[in-house]
Amino acid sequence: MSAAKKKNSLPIVPLWLRQTIAIMFGPGRTATLALLVVAVFTGGAWAVWRHVEKHVENSRDYLVSVAQITITPPPDWVRSDVRAEAFRTASPPDRPLSSLDDNLSQRIFMAFSLHPWVAKATVAKRAGARVNVDIVYRRPVCMVELINGSAADLLPVDGEGVWLPGEDFSQKQKESFPCLAGVDQRPIQPVGHAWGDARVVEGAAIAAALLPVWQQLKLYRIQSTAQTPLPGDRGPAYELYTRAGTRIVWGNASGHSTSGEPTTEDKVARLVQYAASHGSLDVGPSFDVRRIPPAGTARQ
DSSP: OOHHHHHHHSOOOOHHHHHHHHHHHSTTHHHHHHHHHHHHHHHHHHHHHHHHHHHHHTSTTTBOOGGGEEEOOOOTTOOSOHHHHHHHHHSOTTSOOBTTOTTHHHHHHHHHHTSTTEEEEEEEEETTTEEEEEEEEOOEEEEEEEEETTEEEEEEEETTOBBOOGGGSOHHHHHHSOEEEOOOOOOSSOTTSBOSOHHHHHHHHHHHHHGGGTTTTTEEEEEEESOOOSTTBOSOEEEEEETTOOEEEEEEOTTOBSSOOOOHHHHHHHHHHHHHHHSSSOSSSEEEGGGSOOTTOOOO
16 A cells, blocks of 8 residues: 555544644643643632531621621710611521621621611721721701690601601600600601601701701791791791790791791701890790891891
């Protein structure tokens, strides 16, 4: 048999196989083998880690306890254990917190953000699997009165009308806050969320403005009313009552009037001026705060 015939009878080696053989056994094969070994080792290590990852994360050495979380000290009006309650939300029994979890900060942030006393939270991881949470707490400004049969429920809200935990207040403490009356709608969302009623939002804003002088002026309640005392008003309007029963027409909430009403700050200043001039607000059955001349204005 001729050499040409023998050559044609040899099996054809695929191009990819010839190239692979050349890489494996040709020049540079040492580097190629090293890369192959690294790739195999890395892939194997990754597969092993994926298999044991959950077991490692949940081991005691990496678990984050409530004691490892530091928070901004709560103010006096917060009686709830904010840290413990948020920790239970972030670390349920079937998914404990682990320092190896890439989502650790996000889980803690979400848990604290959902707490009804927390207005804002900022989370920072520290060395030693420790976590610091800076918190801006909500501040109660008034109690919304809801008539319940022959009794009345007093539900706390902050200056933005967010419903706060009532169990943190004694009855005496509730009665020391401004009372917002005239609201007949219960909150439409759970505690820690906005009430869902414009009267609560506006009434709470008035209460927040008056809170620094509330006790000084011996005020008792803020009343939402359907009446519109001045032309151009857009309801609801509000009235104040002192503990002695004096009725004070407040008018519309700031920014909700076309009648040229004084601002909320001006109204507060006028009440303080009026009380200082007359010894108290209780010098008659009623008056309109918008008709009190501003400080420094001579009476006609």
